[in-house]
Amino acid sequence: xxxxxxxxRRRRPxxxxxxxxxxxxxxxxxxxxxxxxxxxxxxxxxPEDPLPFPEIEDPPDAVYLPTHREEMRTLDPVFAGExxxxxxxxxxxxxxxxxxxxxxxxxxxxxDVHLMVTVWDRETETVIPADAGTSLEVSTDGDLVDRRNxxxxxxxxxxxxxxxxxxxxxxxxxxxxxxxGSPGVRTTGAFAGRFDAPAEFAFEFTFDxxxxxxxxxxxxxxxxxxxxxxxxxxxxxGVPYSALAPADDLxxxxxxxxxxxxxxFATTLLESGSRFVDGGERYLAxxxxxxxxxxxxxxxxxxxxxxxxxxxxxLVETLDDELGYHYGGPLPDGAAVDEVTVDVLxxxxxxxxxxxxRAFLExxxxxxxxxx
Numbered sequence: 170x171x172x173x174x175x176x177x178r179r180r181r182p183x184x185x186x187x188x189x190x191x192x193x194x195x196x197x198x199x200x201x202x203x204x205x206x207x208x209x210x211x212x213x214x215x216p217e218d219p220l221p222f223p224e225i226e227d228p229p230d231a232v233y234l235p236t237h238r239e240e241m242r243t244l245d246p247v248f249a250g251e252x253x254x255x256x257x258x259x260x261x262x263x264x265x266x267x268x269x270x271x272x273x274x275x276x277x278x279x280x281d282v283h284l285m286v287t288v289w290d291r292e293t294e295t296v297i298p299a300d301a302g303t304s305l306e307v308s309t310d311g312d313l314v315d316r317r318n319x320x321x322x323x324x325x326x327x328x329x330x331x332x333x334x335x336x337x338x339x340x341x342x343x344x345x346x347x348x349x350g351s352p353g354v355r356t357t358g359a360f361a362g363r364f365d366a367p368a369e370f371a372f373e374f375t376f377d378x379x380x381x382x383x384x385x386x387x388x389x390x391x392x393x394x395x396x397x398x399x400x401x402x403x404x405x406x407g408v409p410y411s412a413l414a415p416a417d418d419l420x421x422x423x424x425x426x427x428x429x430x431x432x433x434f435a436t437t438l439l440e441s442g443s444r445f446v447d448g449g450e451r452y453l454a455x456x457x458x459x460x461x462x463x464x465x466x467x468x469x470x471x472x473x474x475x476x477x478x479x480x481x482x483x484l485v486e487t488l489d490d491e492l493g494y495h496y497g498g499p500l501p502d503g504a505a506v507d508e509v510t511v512d513v514l515x516x517x518x519x520x521x522x523x524x525x526x527r528a529f530l531e532x533x534x535x536x537x538x539x540x541x
Contacts, residue, residue, distance in 0.1 A: 222262070222387070225396045228527050232325075232431050232460055234399040235524045238388040239326060241285075242380060243406050248291060249368035252349055255408050256372050257285040257327065258380065261334040265526040266320060267518055273526075276334045281376065285322070285332030288349055289409040290360075296329055296411035297364060298352045298467045298494065303331045305347040314338050321467070324522035325401040328411035328464045337376055346371045352488065354467070357445065359490035400461035400524065412463045413456055413493045420491055421454065424509065424537040431528035432457045432466060434511060434535045437492075438500075450499040454492050455484055455511055459525070465494040466529060468518035473498065475506045484511070511535045 223236045241259035248254070261276035261283050276283075284307075288299040299321060307315040319331035337343060349368045356363055374380075403410040416426040416435035421443075426435040435456040439445060445452035453473055457466040471484040484496035500506060513532045521529075 223389075223392075223395075228396055229398075230430075230527045230530075231398060232400055232528045233396045233524055234390060234394055235325075235401070236389060236392075236395045238390075238401055240383050240387065241326075241404070242374075242383055243404075243408060244372055244374060247370050247372045249347075249349060249370035250366065251291055251363060252297065252368050252370070253289045253291045253294070253409070254347070254349070254370045254372075255287045255289070256345070256374070257287070257330075257332075257408075258374060259283045259285075259383070262523075264320070264322065264520050264522055266520045267516070267530070271526065271530060274334075274520075277336075279336040280334040281337040282335055282380075283332060284335045284345070285327060285330050286319070286347065287327065287330045287408055287411075290364075293359075293490065294409040295360075295488075295490075295493075296409050296465070298329060298354060298465070298488065299331045300350040300353045302350040303347065305345050307335060307337070307343055307345050309338060309341050309343050312338075314343070320520040322520040322522060323459070323464060323466075323517070323525050325462060325464075325524050326404045327408075327522075328403060328462070329467065329519075340377050342373055342375050344371065344373050354486040354488050354494075357487055357489045358492075360488050400459070403462060410462075411465045411494075413458045413465055415463070416456070419454070419456060419493075421452075422540070424539060427535050427537070428460065429513070429533040429535055430516070430531040431460060432513075432516075432533075433460055433463075436509070436511065436535070436537055438509075438539065441502075445497060446499045449502040451506075452497055453482070453484070453500055453509060454487075454495045454497040456493060456495040457517075459529075466517045466519075467494065468515075469496065469513065470515035471496045472512050472514060473500075474510045474512070475500060476508050477510075506539045509537050509539060511537070 239259050241257050244256040246253050246255045261280040263273055263275050266272050266274055288297045304318045315335055319333050322330055322332050347370045352364050419437040421437035421439035424436045424438055426433050437454050439452040441449045441451055443452050473482045473484055482498045484498045487497050488494055512534050517529050
């Protein structure tokens, strides 16, 4: 398992005028679009010039190690019905949305923070795949500052969460009021019938020099490691992470865990009599996950066929307390099966942070043998 070496912490100066305007970081802090990489150093000609985050000119079509590790502030969790909600703040940065096509979303000059929340089950601390309809309102002194729906996102450090770049209106205390919708997937086992009702949450944070100072130091990795296969480790700090169980720990008979386009397709077969099926049917469960961190990959469309037959089996997106987040469906009753083929009709339709933006984008086919 490839893991990054210890990064070098280098101070990142900021424009005095930007700080005075209340921005955590942004204007001029991105690659100017000329494809050139910049060495992170404080030895600029003008000590007041902001330094850009260096970028990899042509990142690989795979999961890769970014140039740096994001600094962030994790707030105390709040609770909303069955949910726990962990808010996090960091500096504004680019991310990539996927809705058929991949589109880079850069921060604007008005954006002050990248605001994220991880939604999890209070009983099990399982991360819940929050719906794209998760929304929030940001206000200060009773005045509305911003209202928006959040993007469902994947990050090497934070795993599955929702977030966006958000503008503020200067220093002060901000109140965030949010609404969580239904996860929009089938729930089974101990999760059956849960998470159906929307829930509301609220938290506060202070935007000031202390928060801005967080972005003034960035952990850069050695340049010769930028873009190499690997991933940042999960952030920890007591924040639930959307890691799935190791393939060998899944219930049933493991058919394999092949990798296609960066997706690890851990696939297991549960014999007849399981709670997922009726009669003599068997249950096929495909548990796609990222390499290295085993993070869930929601928003896919999968189908299966057996032994080259024309009948196609829809694999339904499911959240289960034992199988975890997976895609599952019944195999024909009583029929002997030698081979199962899983077709990816649509890759994960979720936004990505840096290091994931070029992976998990292709449709593919996985074939697995079934041992009788």
